[in-house]
Amino acid sequence: MLYHIRMDVNLPADMDxxxxxxxxARERAYSQKAQREGRWPHLWRVAGEFANVSVVDVADHDELHALLSGLPLFAYMDIEVTPLAVHPNKIDQ
Structure with a gap:
């Protein structure tokens, strides 16, 4: 299943x-592992923000939750998830 995800990171200004x-560093390693596994095929920075938009490809909602909640920055993120479906006009279905 494909999901479009927006993640906004809100680290405390006074964090050590x-x-x-x-x-x-742990976030980078975690997300790069998921990319190498093919579960995170698209990762884009939102220009001018501490945020990203991504497309992830996982088996189901439970795997998505496990992937996202495993992010080291999870506790500091606002996450918006949109499930995706194939568009009927897409030529290479």
């Missing part, structure tokens, strides 16, 4: 710099 750096 070492904690922040560790979180960001």
């Amino acid at each position: 710099p070492e904690v922040r750096a560790d979180l960001l």
Whole structure:
């Protein structure tokens, strides 16, 4: 199943710099692993914001929840999920 996801990151301004750096490094490793596995085929930064839009490809809602809740930054994110379906006008279905 494909999902369009917007993630807005809201780290506390007073977060310890070492904690922040560790979180960001773990987030990078986690998301890159999911990309290599093919579960996260599209990842785009939203210009000028600490946010991204992504398309993920997972088996079901439960796998999606596990993927998102496993993100090291999950506790600091506002996440909006939109399930996707094939458009009838798409030529290479």
